[in-house]
Amino acid sequence: KNQVEQSPQSLIILEGKNCTLQCNYTVSPFSNLRWYKQDTGRGPVSLTIMTFSENTKSNGRYTATLDADTKQSSLHITASQLSDSASYICVVSSRGYGGSQGNLIFGKGTKLSVKP
Amino acid sequence: DGGITQSPKYLFRKEGQNVTLSCEQNLNHDAMYWYRQDPGQGLRLIYYSQIVNDFQKGDIAEGYSVSREKKESFPLTVTSAQKNPTAFYLCASSNLHPTSGGAYEQYFGPGTRLTVT
Numbered sequence: 001k002n003q004v005e006q007s008p009q010s011l012i013i014l015e016g017k018n019c020t021l022q023c024n025y026t027v028s029p030f031s032n033l034r035w036y037k038q039d040t041g042r043g044p045v046s047l048t049i050m051t052f053s054e055n056t057k058s059n060g061r062y063t064a065t066l067d068a069d070t071k072q073s074s075l076h077i078t079a080s081q082l083s084d085s086a087s088y089i090c091v092v093s094s095r096g097y098g099g100s101q102g103n104l105i106f107g108k109g110t111k112l113s114v115k116p
Numbered sequence: 117d118g119g120i121t122q123s124p125k126y127l128f129r130k131e132g133q134n135v136t137l138s139c140e141q142n143l144n145h146d147a148m149y150w151y152r153q154d155p156g157q158g159l160r161l162i163y164y165s166q167i168v169n170d171f172q173k174g175d176i177a178e179g180y181s182v183s184r185e186k187k188e189s190f191p192l193t194v195t196s197a198q199k200n201p202t203a204f205y206l207c208a209s210s211n212l213h214p215t216s217g218g219a220y221e222q223y224f225g226p227g228t229r230l231t232v233t
Contacts, residue, residue, distance in 0.1 A: 004158070036224075041204075041227070041229070042226055042227065043120075043122075043206055043208075043224030043225050043226050043227050044159075044206075044224045045224070046221060046222070046223075049221065089158070089159075093220075103161075104161070104222070105158075106158035106159040106160075107158055108156060108157055108158045109158070
């Protein structure tokens with residue numbers, strides 16, 4: 001069964017600290033992995049998309065890693081800010097017919113709270 | 117939120133009433149999607165459409181209906197047959213032409229929170 005598991009479920013850190021969120025998946029065949037940031041009551045916003053051949057991708061203070069062999073990804077946030085408080089969702093896409101993109105499988109998200 | 121608008125932001129309805137959620141995009145995207153988000157759960161796909169006048173059921177289509185009469189619009193109707201309609205509804209769109217590596221970027225609207233009592 002295609003699944004995406006995220007940990008921890010929630011996390012509280014102090015402003016200025018770093019943190020790492022984890023994502024494990026069992027999606028096969030794999031196409032790509034995305035990280036989204038979702039503020040409370042808003043729609044998700046894409047942070048990164050990584051395909052099979054990419055093992056790291058950065059977007060400002062956000063750095064995502066992908067290990068396709070162990071089927072694990074992480075999202076590292078550097079020098080956290082109060083505005084980083086949000087849910088972070090890992091989404092894995094399967095590979096569809098003819099190499100096209102298949103279904104998106106969403107994790108339940110990690111709720112990050114950054115405190116002053 | 118890009119070029120996707122959803123209205124209204126909050127919607128309240130009595131049990132037994134149908135309600136239609138609006139979704140409009142000006143990104144010239146071919147594909148549009150409706151998701152449902154419940155507390156502590158991942159997004160679940162309700163319906164999607166890749167072309168005008170055609171749409172496909174997602175994982176939880178029962179109790180919902182959609183139409184795609186225009187490329188820019190993909191309204192979702194929550195019918196009285198939907199047993200647990202209270203949720204946060206998200207509309208998304210994407211191009212069918214992938215970026216490098218074969219990934220289709222999906223853009224989300226701001227969402228509509230529906231409460232049925």
